[in-house]
Structure formats: structure tokens, C-alpha cells
């Protein structure tokens with residue numbers, strides 16, 4: 001199977017497994033899990049923050065951040081395309097009990113003007129939901145892994161803070177943005193209150209994320225980790241894998257990006273329409289609207305040839321490059337796509353199951 005669904009499918013290689021076996025662990029509840037303590041100190045320093053907490057997932061990092069920054073009934077301003085809205089809006093309602101005020105952009109970029117518009121969209125009387133948090137994201141998952149510049153993060157963040165709001169940066173794939181922009185990670189964190197990273201995506205670790213932030217806001221982070229069930233006893237085996245990912249795999253993400261551009265060019269040459277012809281990072285989104293079958297049906301045909309891609313919606317398919325796919329794999333994927341498309345265009349229309357009617 002060629003698995004281009006996501007960079008979350010990566011499995012630990014020999015070096016990472018070795019680091020996990022050698023992890024020095026202890027009871028994290030007593031603060032004695034050395035590997036976790038090491039990872040947290042390393043991440044705080046790396047991200048230019050005072051404190052960092054090892055958590056089980058990127059979703060949990062976002063949810064803990066909301067708990068730190070808001071009170072029930074508060075409002076969070078963010079772009080509609082961000083993970084916090086597209087996947088987590090129900091969690092935001094359940095766990096932090098906040099209202100989301102979304103910026104309806106088509107490019108995933110939060111600007112000062114757009115913050116003002118979101119602010120002015122609602123009434124601001126004393127009993128109306130107060131906007132206390134700005135949510136940012138980099139890279140932007142839903143915009144084919146678009147990498148925002150340090151300025152595109154710092155400006156809206158500084159503006160929101162000048163208005164008394166806090167700022168959380170969902171940096172699940174922040175190292176992909178670093179690789180694309182050729183900057184260090186602190187270029188994105190200078191103006192934010194908290195930032196989260198995923199270890200289980202391009203960094204290739206099996207588990208976890210980190211939430212890092214300034215001392216003034218991180219006080220209850222470990223309380224929420226306990227509450228949400230992520231304070232486990234010897235997480236050090238996983239922390240060691242995460243540290244290995246940071247030290248060995250963050251520096252190779254440029255390779256995933258080059259492979260994604262190669263694959264994108266190949267898919268375009270085969271006549272597929274991509275939402276972004278030249279992806280910034282490792283995500284390619286195919287728009288199937290002009291094809292005679294919809295996205296699930298096309299993915300099903302690829303699967304029969306041993307190619308896995310993810311179905312985002314009825315219309316969009318996604319290919320993601322990562323640690324466990326190579327240039328020859330991309331070539332094989334392209335030949336499978338070519339064969340499937342050739343067969344598809346030859347078929348009489350009534351044989352194409354799952355065709356859209358629009």
C-alpha cells in the first residue's frame with residue numbers, strides 16, 4: 001500500500017525506537033518522568049516560552065489553550081478554515097463553552113482589518129460575549145498546508161493583544177512553515193501567548209503534542225492535562241520519541257515539501273485540478289469537480305490499485321507527503337493515477353458509480 005493520506009500515518013523507525021527504549025522514565029504524576037521533563041524544558045526553550053506541557057494530541061493542546069485563555073461564555077475570533085472551527089467547534093462548545101466568531105476569508109489569513117470586522121459584526125454591550133482570544137494557525141491545514149509568514153502571525157497577534165485579547169497559535173505543523181519560510185520557530189512565537197505543535201505529523205513520532213506558553217498564562221495547564229486524562233504515568237517513552245522527532249526530523253521537512261511539489265506537478269500534468277498548483281508544504285488538495293466521478297469514488301478507484309489518499313469532502317481529495325513515502329513511491333502513485341484516469345475517461349457515463357450530477 002502507498003499511503004498518502006496524512007503525515008500522521010508515519011511509524012517510528014529504528015533510531016526513534018531505540019531512543020524510546022532508552023528513555024529514562026518515572027512517575028509523571030510525581031514529576032519524576034525524566035524524559036518528559038527533558039522534552040518539556042527543551043520545547044519551552046526552543047519555542048521561546050517559559051513553560052511547556054506534553055499532551056496527548058493537537059486537539060487536546062487546542063482545548064487546553066482555550067481553557068487557559070477564556071471563561072465560559074467568552075468569544076474566540078478565528079478564521080473559518082482553522083482546525084479549531086472545522087473539526088473542533090463542538091469541542092469548543094462542550095469543554096471551554098465558548099462562542100466562535102469566524103472570519104470568512106477565502107485565504108486563511110487573519111489581518112488587522114479582518115479582526116476589526118469580526119469585532120464589529122456583533123454587539124459589544126456589557127452583557128454580550130466578550131472576545132478574549134484570537135486563534136491563529138500555521139501551516140493552514142485547510143488551505144493545502146499554506147505557510148504564513150512571521151509577519152502574518154505577528155501583526156494580528158500584536159494587534160489582538162493591544163486590544164486586551166490573548167493569542168493562541170495552533171502550530172500543529174509549525175515546523176513545516178519554518179522549512180518553507182527558512183526561519184526559526186521563534187519567528188512565529190514572539191507575539192503569541194501560547195503555541196502548540198504536533199509530534200505525530202511530519203516529525204514522525206507515534207504520539208503527542210506540546211502546548212507552550214508564557215508563565216502568566218500556563219498556571220493551570222497541568223490541571224487541565226489531569227482533568228482531560230492526559231496525565232499518564234510513564235509518558236517518557238513517547239516523550240523520547242517526540243524529542244527524537246524534533247532533533248532528527250524537523251530538519252528534513254524540506255524534502256517532504258519538494259516531493260509534494262513534484263507530485264503536484266505530476267498530478268497537474270495528468271489533468272487534475274489542484275486548489276494550489278504549487279503547494280508551500282506537504283499537502284496537496286485535488287478538486288474533483290470537473291471529473292466524471294466524485295472524490296470518494298475516485299479514492300475508491302485509487303485504493304483498488306494500492307494507493308491510499310484521504311477524502312476531505314465529496315469534492316476534495318488530499319495527498320500528503322511524509323517520512324514514509326519516497327520519490328519512487330510518488331512515481332508509482334502517479335502511474336496509478338494515470339491509469340485510473342485513462343480508464344475513467346474511456347468508460348460510458350452510465351458505468352461510473354458515484355458520479356456527481358452538478
Ligand SMILES: *Cc1c(COP(=O)(O)O)cnc(C)c1O
Pocket residue numbers: 056057058059060062083084137139141170172173198200209
Ligand atoms: C492535526 C491538527 C490538529 C489536531 O491534532 P491531533 O493530534 O490529530 O488531535 C490541530 N490543528 C491542526 C492545524 C492540525 O493539522
